[in-house]
Amino acid sequence: MSPFEIAEPATIADALALLSGDDPDIRPLAGGSALMLMMKSGVFRPTRLVSLRRLDEFTGIAATPEGGIRIGAMTSLAAIEHSSLVKQRAPVIVEAMRRLANVRVRNQACIGGALAHGDPHLDMPPLLAALGAEVTIVGPEGERKVAVADLYVGYYQTVLAGDELIREVSIPSLAGRHTAYQKCTTRSADDWPALGVAVNLRAGKSGISEARIVVGAVAEIPTQLRNVEMILQGRTLDQALLAQAGEAAAAELSPTSDARGSAAYKRQLVKVYVGRAIAAAMDVVAS
Amino acid sequence: MSNARRKISFQLNGATVSATVENHHNVVELLEQFGLRGARESCGQGLCGCCTILIDDVAVSGCLQLAAMVDGKNVCTIEGMQKNGELDPIQQAFIESGAFQCGFCTPGFVLMTQQLLDRYPDPDDDQIRSYLSGNLCRCGAYPEILKAVRLAAEKRKSAATA
Numbered sequence: 001m002s003p004f005e006i007a008e009p010a011t012i013a014d015a016l017a018l019l020s021g022d023d024p025d026i027r028p029l030a031g032g033s034a035l036m037l038m039m040k041s042g043v044f045r046p047t048r049l050v051s052l053r054r055l056d057e058f059t060g061i062a063a064t065p066e067g068g069i070r071i072g073a074m075t076s077l078a079a080i081e082h083s084s085l086v087k088q089r090a091p092v093i094v095e096a097m098r099r100l101a102n103v104r105v106r107n108q109a110c111i112g113g114a115l116a117h118g119d120p121h122l123d124m125p126p127l128l129a130a131l132g133a134e135v136t137i138v139g140p141e142g143e144r145k146v147a148v149a150d151l152y153v154g155y156y157q158t159v160l161a162g163d164e165l166i167r168e169v170s171i172p173s174l175a176g177r178h179t180a181y182q183k184c185t186t187r188s189a190d191d192w193p194a195l196g197v198a199v200n201l202r203a204g205k206s207g208i209s210e211a212r213i214v215v216g217a218v219a220e221i222p223t224q225l226r227n228v229e230m231i232l233q234g235r236t237l238d239q240a241l242l243a244q245a246g247e248a249a250a251a252e253l254s255p256t257s258d259a260r261g262s263a264a265y266k267r268q269l270v271k272v273y274v275g276r277a278i279a280a281a282m283d284v285v286a287s
Numbered sequence: 288m289s290n291a292r293r294k295i296s297f298q299l300n301g302a303t304v305s306a307t308v309e310n311h312h313n314v315v316e317l318l319e320q321f322g323l324r325g326a327r328e329s330c331g332q333g334l335c336g337c338c339t340i341l342i343d344d345v346a347v348s349g350c351l352q353l354a355a356m357v358d359g360k361n362v363c364t365i366e367g368m369q370k371n372g373e374l375d376p377i378q379q380a381f382i383e384s385g386a387f388q389c390g391f392c393t394p395g396f397v398l399m400t401q402q403l404l405d406r407y408p409d410p411d412d413d414q415i416r417s418y419l420s421g422n423l424c425r426c427g428a429y430p431e432i433l434k435a436v437r438l439a440a441e442k443r444k445s446a447a448t449a
């Protein structure tokens with residue numbers, strides 16, 4: 001790696017002043033697990049890193065009065081994994097953490113970085129998008145809120161400007177929701193996913209009344225499966241519906257080929273895993 | 288380039304030390320300054336576990352940590368595990384179980400096992416496999432490593448009740 005400056009501001013104002021809206025070689029540093037890989041491979045050669053670890057406003061996990069959770073951007077994935085509040089209010093996140101990278105990476109990586117990085121092969125963007133989470137972003141103009149579903153615009157590209165920071169992520173109440181996240185890794189157990197499927201359903205006696213399904217890793221950004229969501233609407237779950245949902249998902253997506261699988265292989269994965277994830281959310285077994 | 292390097296001080300295996308580091312150096316490179324080579328940079332991507340160290344009692348990959356960021360922290364490496372010339376029960380369990388051949392990955396496995404047993408003192412095999420899934424042993428000593436972790440848990444329990 002080539003030399004660079006490290007700044008460790010103690011206030012948000014100082015941090016924002018040290019960042020730059022138009023210099024791509026100046027970037028904020030959260031846990032650093034992903035940035036270190038980019039720096040080691042020479043993809044990213046910074047002139048300045050702005051560490052966020054002294055920003056107290058960026059830490060902590062708290063309950064919201066509405067039944068949701070607020071998580072500071074600098075909270076490690078491990079802290080989320082082991083939070084009793086998250087386990088109680090959003091167990092699907094705890095489950096997803098168990099198969100995300102490995103213990104050491106989860107100890108180091110932070111939720112803000114996992115969302116801001118924009119790598120399509122991460123688990124939290126599709127999952128938090130499906131859960132209806134939103135991020136609070138601070139910047140020179142003040143604060144703004146953006147749904148995680150609207151955060152991504154392209155490969156490693158988000159709506160965040162170079163001088164904006166995710167301060168926290170807020171997850172709404174999931175009371176009465178059926179949720180699941182299923183992923184497939186093709187090279188090793190703790191590899192980045194070849195496919196991740198996040199499901200968030202509301203269902204009652206008259207069938208599924210609300211469905212949100214977001215797929216990660218098959219395209220440049222997390223992708224919401226709107227056709228599948230419409231198919232599920234008002235229906236009662238059975239094996240035929242699961243198969244139909246899988247077929248529709250495969251038809252709706254145009255997977256990209258990469259080291260974790262060809263486009264054709266991923267289309268087959270989508271077909272199988274969308275059904276499995278819906279079944280897991282509703283606690284039934286997909287045949 | 289004075290702003291590209293800095294002086295840091297930190298706890299290293301219980302002793303207060305200081306060092307001058309380049310901002311772009313990682314912790315494995317920092318430890319080499321102190322002649323500590325138990326943490327080895329192998330994959331360089333946080334996947335293999337050979338560079339496992341504890342920072343403030345939390346296991347991380349040394350190769351993914353900037354040396355500058357351990358300023359003021361407490362760093363533990365495999366070299367700090369023995370107490371008064373006695374091996375840690377986890378190290379002893381690995382020896383008794385023959386849980387290695389070449390030994391290259393062993394420091395990482397031992398430190399991860401310490402983290403595992405701190406969190407789950409009586410782990411089942413699934414917990415062991417899941418917790419150690421980010422550590423690779425290319426000699427394939429996994430069955431013996433599983434045995435060693437179970438033995439280490441026993442040793443810890445009997446040490447606690449002795």
